Amino acid sequence: MTEVNNALSPHGGKLVDRVLEPVKGRDKARKAKIKLPIDGSRATEIMSIAYGFFSPVEGFMGSREVDSVCKEMRLQSGYIWSIPIVFDISEEEIKQRKINVGDTILLTYQGQPFAVLELDEIFSYDKALMAEKVYGTKDEKHPGVKRTYACKDRFLGGKITLINPPQINPPFDKYWYPPKVLRQKVAELGWKRVIAHQTRNVPHTGHEWLMKGAWFASNADAVLVSCVVGEKRAGDYIDEAIVLTHEALGKAGYFKEGIHLTSILLWDMRYAGPREAIFHAIVRKNLGCTHHMFGRDHAGVGTYYSPYAAHEIFSRVPDLGIGSVLTLEWWYCPVCGEVTYSGLCGHEKEQQAFSGTLIRSIIQDGVKPPRLIFRPEVFDLVMESGEKYGFGSPFVTEEYLAKRNPVITVPPMEV
Amino acid sequence: MSQTFPINIWINEERLEKLQSSGLAHLAQEAFAGLKKLSVPTNEQQRDAVLKKFPTAKYDSATTKSIELLPKDAKDRIFDLVVMKKTLDVMDAFLASK
Numbered sequence: 098m099t100e101v102n103n104a105l106s107p108h109g110g111k112l113v114d115r116v117l118e119p120v121k122g123r124d125k126a127r128k129a130k131i132k133l134p135i136d137g138s139r140a141t142e143i144m145s146i147a148y149g150f151f152s153p154v155e156g157f158m159g160s161r162e163v164d165s166v167c168k169e170m171r172l173q174s175g176y177i178w179s180i181p182i183v184f185d186i187s188e189e190e191i192k193q194r195k196i197n198v199g200d201t202i203l204l205t206y207q208g209q210p211f212a213v214l215e216l217d218e219i220f221s222y223d224k225a226l227m228a229e230k231v232y233g234t235k236d237e238k239h240p241g242v243k244r245t246y247a248c249k250d251r252f253l254g255g256k257i258t259l260i261n262p263p264q265i266n267p268p269f270d271k272y273w274y275p276p277k278v279l280r281q282k283v284a285e286l287g288w289k290r291v292i293a294h295q296t297r298n299v300p301h302t303g304h305e306w307l308m309k310g311a312w313f314a315s316n317a318d319a320v321l322v323s324c325v326v327g328e329k330r331a332g333d334y335i336d337e338a339i340v341l342t343h344e345a346l347g348k349a350g351y352f353k354e355g356i357h358l359t360s361i362l363l364w365d366m367r368y369a370g371p372r373e374a375i376f377h378a379i380v381r382k383n384l385g386c387t388h389h390m391f392g393r394d395h396a397g398v399g400t401y402y403s404p405y406a407a408h409e410i411f412s413r414v415p416d417l418g419i420g421s422v423l424t425l426e427w428w429y430c431p432v433c434g435e436v437t438y439s440g441l442c443g444h445e446k447e448q449q450a451f452s453g454t455l456i457r458s459i460i461q462d463g464v465k466p467p468r469l470i471f472r473p474e475v476f477d478l479v480m481e482s483g484e485k486y487g488f489g490s491p492f493v494t495e496e497y498l499a500k501r502n503p504v505i506t507v508p509p510m511e512v
Numbered sequence: 513m514s515q516t517f518p519i520n521i522w523i524n525e526e527r528l529e530k531l532q533s534s535g536l537a538h539l540a541q542e543a544f545a546g547l548k549k550l551s552v553p554t555n556e557q558q559r560d561a562v563l564k565k566f567p568t569a570k571y572d573s574a575t576t577k578s579i580e581l582l583p584k585d586a587k588d589r590i591f592d593l594v595v596m597k598k599t600l601d602v603m604d605a606f607l608a609s610k
Binding site: 331393394397429450455458459461462463470 | 520521522523524542543544545546547568570572573574575576578580581582583584587
């Protein structure tokens with residue numbers, strides 16, 4: 098394996114930019130002889146590649162790259178990479194569309210030309226092996242494993258180019274900062290040290306104190322809240338509530354002006370625990386962050402990973418060029434009378450732990466959580482978001498999944 | 513009962529009134545400086561049966577070690593059983609009901 102400096106910023110040393118202006122994009126699209134429709138997950142992965150969130154990855158991985166990522170947790174170039182980025186397809190579709198290596202394929206989304214894939218390889222891969230290496234389990238109940246097993250039997254590998262940049266729809270548009278744009282904004286704001294907070298949750302005060310504690314620990318100028326917007330499950334908070342409530346923490350003064358910014362990352366959580374923590378660190382490094390916070394059970398699910406597995410993995414990888422702030426949990430202590438840090442509080446027997454799940458449960462019971470664990474401004478906005486975007490519920494329902502406003506819209510393009 | 517996995521039923525005004533009028537207010541525990549809850553215990557088998565019966569429910573194994581996100585109507589039925597039987601030991605009866 099080639100020795101490389103993983104601490105280069107951006108990851109790999111150069112920010113990937115594979116986005117074409119529509120005029121040039123149209124020219125490129127015209128050269129493609131094969132059209133292939135894609136789904137929303139693939140479309141947002143293409144955006145993340147093209148805009149450089151996944152630098153140095155420039156396309157969907159080929160077999161040797163996938164093998165290297167699964168077995169060595171590195172790209173073939175030597176740079177650390179933890180999650181395979183793959184394009185699955187059925188053998189029938191390959192035959193039906195007469196897809197061959199060397200083809201330029203026009204990928205369409207929402208019925209419009211979207212991106213171009215320059216096909217280098219068509220291959221098969223052992224999905225059980227992929228699941229076991231990435232998730233540490235072959236148990237189909239793990240959502241990431243389930244996703245891997247649901248892949249069709251063949252994969253396409255090759256570089257992609259986004260030829261028809263989509264519109265980001267409200268309310269997400271104001272939180273869309275591709276790496277190049279965010280890096281520019283960080284420079285304009287004069288921020289030298291920025292710590293990233295990964296979230297897929299409406300913030301309770303445990304999250305708020307996690308952010309504040311990590312801000313202290315890293316001596317940061319600012320906190321970048323990076324909200325994962327992607328595949329949802331029934332009962333999750335709706336995406337709109339997540340982004341709006343994070344911004345509300347700043348608007349309501351829990352973070353003063355100029356030290357807190359809310360943004361989105363288009364990504365379907367894999368719940369890969371420690372491997373996903375590495376992935377999150379690399380993506381936020383590409384965004385221009387200098388630090389990333391990792392709390393208890395980061396990107397975990399069920400009992401597949403120990404609560405601090407995501408902390409432990411950072412001692413086993415080279416310097417990634419982004420500092421890891423590893424924190425324990427914040428809990429409510431009735432003796433201290435406050436939300437406090439478990440590493441400091443001596444009232445272990447009296448402590449009352451709380452989580453996003455517990456607070457969702459309180460709200461579902463029709464009870465307003467107390468302000469010590471859930472800010473009233475956040476609660477009000479959660480309920481408002483439910484009315485405005487969630488068909489009456491702040492939690493994902495079948496109706497929301499079927500009728501929600503799309504996060505992205507691809508503009509019409511004649512080819 | 514050895515290790516238990518509680519179902520937290522958060523007490524709103526309506527539930528508090530029912531508890532008080534049944535003389536069961538003492539079953540409610542204080543939580544988070546301003547909340548009250550009933551912690552209805554389940555054993556491992558009951559926990560698994562609840563999670564199977566209600567796919568949206570979740571056992572919060574990472575933090576609270578409790579069963580959360582049971583549908584409100586299911587919690588209402590558990591709560592009503594507590595009030596009727598005047599005990600927190602109601603899960604067998606709940607699971608046996610439709």
